[in-house]
Amino acid sequence: KQEVTQIPAALSVPEGENLVLNCSFTDSAIYNLQWFRQDPGKGLTSLLLIQSSQREQTSGRLNASLDKSSGRSTLYIAASQPGDSATYLCAVRDSSYKLIFGSGTRLLVRP
Amino acid sequence: DTGVSQDPRHKITKRGQNVTFRCDPISEHNRLYWYRQTLGQGPEFLTYFQNEAQLEKSRLLSDRFSAERPKGSFSTLEIQRTEQGDSAMYLCASSTGDNQPQHFGDGTRLSIL
Numbered sequence: 001k002q003e004v005t006q007i008p009a010a011l012s013v014p015e016g017e018n019l020v021l022n023c024s025f026t027d028s029a030i031y032n033l034q035w036f037r038q039d040p041g042k043g044l045t046s047l048l049l050i051q052s053s054q055r056e057q058t059s060g061r062l063n064a065s066l067d068k069s070s071g072r073s074t075l076y077i078a079a080s081q082p083g084d085s086a087t088y089l090c091a092v093r094d095s096s097y098k099l100i101f102g103s104g105t106r107l108l109v110r111p
Numbered sequence: 112d113t114g115v116s117q118d119p120r121h122k123i124t125k126r127g128q129n130v131t132f133r134c135d136p137i138s139e140h141n142r143l144y145w146y147r148q149t150l151g152q153g154p155e156f157l158t159y160f161q162n163e164a165q166l167e168k169s170r171l172l173s174d175r176f177s178a179e180r181p182k183g184s185f186s187t188l189e190i191q192r193t194e195q196g197d198s199a200m201y202l203c204a205s206s207t208g209d210n211q212p213q214h215f216g217d218g219t220r221l222s223i224l
Contacts, residue, residue: 004153032210043115043202044154044215051210089153097167097209098144101153 002027002094006102013080014110021075021105023090028068034099035064035075036089044089048075080109113137115216117203123222124193131189132219136205143186144204144213145178147171154202160186190221198223 003026013019023033032051036044048057048064050073056065063076073090087106091099116135124130136143141162146154157176159167162183172178175194180186190197200220204213 034212036215041220043117043217044204046212046214049212091153093209097142097159097161098156098169099146099154099213100156103151103153 002030002092002100004090004092004100004102006088006090006105008105009103010106010108012108012110015080015082017080017109019077019080019107021077021088021090021107023073023075023102025071025073025092025100027094028071030068030092030094033064033066033073033090033092035062035073036091038087038089038104047088077107080107082109082111085109115203115205115214117201117216117219119219120217121220121222123224125224126193126195128193129189129191130193130221131187132201132203132221134186134188134203134216136185136203137214140205140207140214141183142206142208142211142213143180144206145186145188146202146204148200148202148218149198157188157201193221193223195223197221 034049035047050066061078066073087104089104091101118133143160145157148154158178160180175191178188200218202218204215206213
């Protein structure tokens, strides 16, 4: 059974710092991995999707990497801003149609 | 592209009542998914539609839950005889293909009194 873990559960950093969020999964037979952002009381906003054949994806200040063989993904946020404060979730899609989510990392960027 | 729309945003009901939620996916997205999220956890999959066909259903979905997607457009999720444990955020997502990003609505928050 696929399990997704995100470490740390919470993170507080000063504005301007570069940071890395971690995601690990137990079964490497995935089709893709997706990173989301969730603001309090809101739905999920898709940030990046990495196909199983890809190593990384970039969008603006965000870079996500995927190492399928070791069951790991990282989300790198450059020059963090207070507006980046949110919960970040990673999810993997295996042979079924569904996404399997981690519990998220709550990020606070202090001005 | 108006995004995934869910209605209502909040629903408060008494235990034992029936509730129905609606999801309007992004136009031309033929895949539609329902998830449930409790506080401090990631969403958990409930069910999946490709057009009007319900192709997968989680074991989390007891007999009290039913979902439909008539004509392959909007979808409804009904919970009968609600219980305290049904309190959660119910999220809908849509996509254009199995390997494409899933786009989520803002969810319906259900509170059972």
